[in-house]
Amino acid sequence: MREIELKYGCNPNQKPSRIYMEDGSELPVTVLNGKPGYINFLDAFNGWQLVKELKAATNLPAATSFKHVSPAGAAVGLPLSDTLAKIYWVDDLGELSPLACAYARARGADRMSSFGDFIALSDVCDVDTAKLIKREVSDGVIAPGYTDEALEILKAKKKGNYNVIQIDESYVPAELEKKQVYGITFEQGRNELDVNGDLLSNIVTKNKDIPDWALMDMKISLIILKYTQSNSVCYVKNGQAIGIGAGQQSRIHCTRLAGQKADNWFLRQSPQVLGLQFIDSLGRADRDNAIDVYMGDEYEDVLREGEWQKRFKVKPEVFTREEKKAWLEKNQDVILGSDAFFPFSDNIERAKKSGVKYIAQPGGSVRDDLVIECADSYDMVMAFTGIRLFHH
Numbered sequence: 001m002r003e004i005e006l007k008y009g010c011n012p013n014q015k016p017s018r019i020y021m022e023d024g025s026e027l028p029v030t031v032l033n034g035k036p037g038y039i040n041f042l043d044a045f046n047g048w049q050l051v052k053e054l055k056a057a058t059n060l061p062a063a064t065s066f067k068h069v070s071p072a073g074a075a076v077g078l079p080l081s082d083t084l085a086k087i088y089w090v091d092d093l094g095e096l097s098p099l100a101c102a103y104a105r106a107r108g109a110d111r112m113s114s115f116g117d118f119i120a121l122s123d124v125c126d127v128d129t130a131k132l133i134k135r136e137v138s139d140g141v142i143a144p145g146y147t148d149e150a151l152e153i154l155k156a157k158k159k160g161n162y163n164v165i166q167i168d169e170s171y172v173p174a175e176l177e178k179k180q181v182y183g184i185t186f187e188q189g190r191n192e193l194d195v196n197g198d199l200l201s202n203i204v205t206k207n208k209d210i211p212d213w214a215l216m217d218m219k220i221s222l223i224i225l226k227y228t229q230s231n232s233v234c235y236v237k238n239g240q241a242i243g244i245g246a247g248q249q250s251r252i253h254c255t256r257l258a259g260q261k262a263d264n265w266f267l268r269q270s271p272q273v274l275g276l277q278f279i280d281s282l283g284r285a286d287r288d289n290a291i292d293v294y295m296g297d298e299y300e301d302v303l304r305e306g307e308w309q310k311r312f313k314v315k316p317e318v319f320t321r322e323e324k325k326a327w328l329e330k331n332q333d334v335i336l337g338s339d340a341f342f343p344f345s346d347n348i349e350r351a352k353k354s355g356v357k358y359i360a361q362p363g364g365s366v367r368d369d370l371v372i373e374c375a376d377s378y379d380m381v382m383a384f385t386g387i388r389l390f391h392h
Contacts, residue, residue, distance in 0.1 A: 001027050009038045022178075028171035029142070033155045034163035036140055040118055042069050044142040047120025048167055050074060050227040055122040057195055057219050060239070063102035063129075065109075065117040070229045070247065072117060073109030075240030076220065077102035084108065087268040089284045090132060100128035105240040107136060110261050111288045118142070118163075125150045133157070137285060144169040193387060195222045200360055200383040204372050207381045210358060213238075214335060214381075218360045221337025222389065228339070230390040233347075235262040235354060236335040242266070243354070251340070255347045258336075259354040266331040266355075267295045267324060277313040286311070295319060331355035339389040341365040345374035352378050362388050 002024065006017040017038050021027055029044075036044065043066035050071060054062035060076035077098030085091040088108035096104065099121060107114045119133060121143035130150035133141060140163025141154065154164050178187045193199075200210070200218055210218070221236040228234065228246045233254040235243040243262030245254035267273060268291060276294070278287050290311045293302045299318060302308060308315045336351050338361040348371060351359065363384030365371065375382045 001030065003027070004029075004031065004036075006038050006041070007035060014038075028168040030166045032146070032151065032164040032166055034140060034158075034161050036163040036165060039068070040140055040163055043067070043118035044120060044140070044165055044167075046227045047071070047118060048142050050223060051120045051122040052169070053195065053223045053226070054220060057223060058216055058239075061099040061102050062122040063099065063106045064120045064224075065103070065106045065114040066120065067113055067117050070232070071106075071224055071227065071241065071244060072113035073106040073241050073244070074220070074224045075102050075105030075109070078105070078239040080104060083269050083274070086274065089287075093128070093132065096132070097126050097128040099123050099126055100132050103129055103132055107132075109241050109265060110244070112292050113261075115285060115288075125154070127153065130154050135284075139163060140165065142167055191226065191389075191391075193226065193389075195219050195226070199385050199387065202363075202384045202386065203381060204363065204368075204384050205375050205380060205382045207376075207379050210381055210383070214333070214358045217335040218337065218358055218383070221335050222360055222385070225337050225339040225389045225391075227391055230339050230392060232339045232389075232391070233258045234337045235259065235351075235356070236337065237262075237331075237333070242334070251338070251343060252346050252350065254338075255336075255350045259350055262331075262334065262354045263328055264292065264295055266328060267319075270319075270324075270327045272317070272319045272323065272327075276316055278311060279313055282311055295324070328354070333357045335360070337361070339391070341368070341388075342371050343367060345370050347371075348374040348378070348380070352380075357381065359383070360385060362386055 003018055003020040008015050009017040019041055047064045047066040050064050051062040058076050062076045064074035065072045080101050088104045090104045116137050118139050119141040124145035125143045126147055127149050130153040134153055134157050142165040154162055176187055177190050178185055217236045221234045224234045224241055225232050231248050231251055231254045233245045234241055235258050242265040243258040245258030248254040290302050332355045334355040335358045336356045341362050341364045343365050359382040
């Protein structure tokens, strides 16, 4: 197929819309089900590149959950603990395949943002992963293939309209890429940066000890940033993103946004949240919404009389600021990646509050000495990559 006609562009008033190969060759994708749109394909192609690189860097299956051309979450296929399985709502599914674990982690990092996501999988979609996808609100999935049973499960989703795309994993794009803005063509070389251990060898802090698991997570953070709308900051722990701040004009706002998401991820594992007793009829999305409000400053919205009964069997106790702070202090050894240098040490101060121990950033600020000094004061390990990872 040389061209796929789309329903419309970014918005319904933007017609006509299509994807095609400028040189007239065959597209490297096949639509197996549904009718993907313009934004669906943007998410699909960015997500596919991300998971392909994650797998190449870690030798583990990978998955990502994309929304509006940035990942809400991304992860590799490490096993789930009982706690993670519970907070990701997959504890009823039994032991999952590595690929399904990767998607459960990617979706579970920020379930509020992942609602209505587009999924990318590094490996052939298996039955476990398809069953997990079937129960979530999602727009579509891209993968290098699907088992027959997995494909049938996905085709039945959304009354038969779920978008299923297969990509040729041997496809190699042209070295130059183009796009148009306001009728003007932009051209640049593709970002073919290989994120590897050498990129993290310039350790600028007094503490220079990076264990292998931390090195893997640092690489994961940089690969995720490579496909996240800039400015962007990513917190990673145990093979998965736990907080991504994308598209902010200020670096500290990226760090705060991603840090708050990382904090929420860890707060979901607290006894106060795990002990919430939801009414049986409340669906997963509504539970996610209730948890998000309960953990935040506007908790009264779900705890006041007449409201808590709509969500809980028993009225929860207030999760106090002091209790949350005490729980968050247990989150340690978090990795933080940044797509550009930190101009001020306030980013390090905020990162510390979310348990960050290891940092990967380009360096190059006129205040690098102050940033390094702040990292040293907390015995952090910080590597300067020398490479910026802006993505637009």
